Every structure is written in structure tokens, then in C-alpha cells.
Amino acid sequence: QKEVEQDPxxxxxxxxxxxxLNCTYSNSAxxxxxxxxxxxxxxxxxxxxxxxxxxxxxxRFTAQVDKSSKYISLFIRDSQPSDSATxxxxxxxxxxxxxxxxxxxxxxxxx
Amino acid sequence: EPEVxxxxxxxxxxxxxxxxxxxxxxxxHLYFYWYRQILGQKVEFLVSFYNNEISEKSEIFDxxxxxxxxxxxxxTLKIRSTxxxxxxxxxxxSSTTGYNEQFFGPGTRLTVL
Numbered sequence: 001q002k003e004v005e006q007d008p009x010x011x012x013x014x015x016x017x018x019x020x021l022n023c024t025y026s027n028s029a030x031x032x033x034x035x036x037x038x039x040x041x042x043x044x045x046x047x048x049x050x051x052x053x054x055x056x057x058x059x060r061f062t063a064q065v066d067k068s069s070k071y072i073s074l075f076i077r078d079s080q081p082s083d084s085a086t087x088x089x090x091x092x093x094x095x096x097x098x099x100x101x102x103x104x105x106x107x108x109x110x111x
Numbered sequence: 112e113p114e115v116x117x118x119x120x121x122x123x124x125x126x127x128x129x130x131x132x133x134x135x136x137x138x139x140h141l142y143f144y145w146y147r148q149i150l151g152q153k154v155e156f157l158v159s160f161y162n163n164e165i166s167e168k169s170e171i172f173d174x175x176x177x178x179x180x181x182x183x184x185x186x187t188l189k190i191r192s193t194x195x196x197x198x199x200x201x202x203x204x205s206s207t208t209g210y211n212e213q214f215f216g217p218g219t220r221l222t223v224l
Contacts, residue, residue: 034212043115043202043215044154088154095211096142098156098167099204 003027006089006102015111019076023089023102026070030091030100033065035074038086038104047087048074079109113137115216117203123222124193132188132219134203143186144204144213145178147171154202160186193223 004025013019021035032051036044048063050056056063062075072089086104116135124130136143145157159166160178168176177189186205190197200220204213 032211036215041200041218041220043217046212046214049212090154096159096161096166096206098144098159098169099146099154099213100156101154103153 004089004091004100004102006105008103008105010106010108012108012110013079015079015081015109017079017109019074019079019083019107019109021074021076021087021089021105021107023072024070025072025091027093028067028070029093032092032095032097033063033072034090034092034099035061035063036088036090036101037083038088040086044088044090044101081109081111084108115203115205115214117201117216117219119219120217121220121222123224126195126223127192130190130193130221132190132201132203132221134186134188134205134216135184136186136203136205137207137214138184140205140207140214142166142206142211142213143178143180144206145188146202146204146215147199148202148218149199157188157201190221193221195223197221198223 006023035048038044053067060077064073088104089102090099118133143160148154158168158172175191200218202218203216206213
């Protein structure tokens with residue numbers, strides 16, 4: 001079983017839709033969970049950073065972590081064409097540890 | 112807003128040549144990292160660096176790779192004898208103490224011919 005898994009997509013939605021992106025992982029030692037956005041041939045841009053289980057909201061973005069199910073989600077409300085990118089889930093065992101990335105989900109928001 | 116910068120943006124080299132990729136982390140950050148992403152694949156950890164020494168390295172980071180913080184601002188990755196399979200985007204990241212998000216630079220695209 002891979003350490004971190006994501007549906008690669010591509011996911012295509014109309015502008016204004018609610019987008020749900022998901023990730024599963026196998027190692028219960030992970031405690032810190034992140035979502036990064038990556039535009040083509042650019043560096044990952046941190047969107048959300050959470051510790052342990054629970055929800056975190058920032059503007060149009062909501063991150064959810066369910067450690068009991070080893071499942072994390074990112075919701076994007078009122079999606080915009082500028083949200084079109086690859087979304088990478090990522091996690092760490094400790095706050096200073098290397099980041100382990102998922103393979104990413106490609107999202108297209110159609111005007 | 113402070114950001115991680117990397118130079119060059121694109122490096123083309125011949126197989127067997129040495130390359131040095133440069134990074135300027137965010138100024139008050141203490142932890143430094145290199146990652147790479149082969150085209151179409153996931154971002155992979157190479158090495159972490161703290162207090163002027165390597166904290167952890169992956170199995171990718173073999174004897175051909177080295178890192179250095181030559182002064183108070185730069186952080187470099189050297190590949191001594193490049194191979195075709197070293198072609199990838201190389202990302203530098205940095206973080207500070209406490210709530211420890213890693214911030215990534217824009218990357219250097221390395222092409223080995």
C-alpha cells in the first residue's frame with residue numbers, strides 16, 4: 001500500500017461549484033497535514049496546515065482531517081478558474097520532519 | 112511577503128558535469144530542505160539541514176549529492192556528476208521553529224543531456 005494516495009483526476013467542475021479533494025494515508029504516525037497548490041512547473045504553495053484531527057477554515061477553503069479513518073479532505077467553495085491547478089496533500093510525523101506528498105489531483109474550473 | 116528564492120530557474124548540463132543549485136531561504140528560518148519532482152511524478156524529499164548539518168537524507172541523496180550553507184543567507188545543493196535521471200525540478204524549502212509550515216521556492220528545472 002502506498003504511503004499517501006490521491007485520485008489523480010483530472011477533475012473538471014464549472015465555476016462556482018463546490019470542490020471536494022481527498023487523500024488517504026497508511027501511516028498512523030502522521031500528525032501534521034497540509035494541502036499545497038501547484039501550478040504547472042511552479043513550486044508548491046501552502047494552502048492549509050493542520051495538526052491532528054478536526055476542521056480548519058480559511059476563506060473559501062476548508063480542510064478536514066479524520067485520523068481514525070486516515071482520511072483528509074479539502075473543500076473549495078465558490079470555485080474560480082484561478083483555482084485550476086494540481087492540489088497536493090501532504091503530511092509529516094513531527095513538525096520538523098520531511099514532508100511526504102501525495103501524487104496530486106489535477107483540477108480544472110471551467111468558466 | 113517574504114519568500115524562498117532559487118537560482119537559476121533552468122539549468123541545462125551535460126551528463127557527468129557538476130551543477131550547483133542555489134536557494135535563499137526566508138531570512139529568519141532555521142530549517143532547510145531540498146525536494147525534487149521528476150516530470151509527472153510526486154514531490155520527493157531529498158535532504159533536511161539544521162544547525163549546519165544534515166538532519167535526514169533520503170535514499171535518493173547518495174554520495175553524488177551534497178548540501179552547504181556557505182554564508183548566512185544561501186543554501187546550495189551540489190550534484191557532483193550528473194546523470195540523465197537527475198533531470199527534474201528541484202525545490203528548496205525552509206521553515207522556522209514553532210508552527211512549522213515549510214515554504215517552497217519556485218524551483219530550478221535541471222535538464223541533463
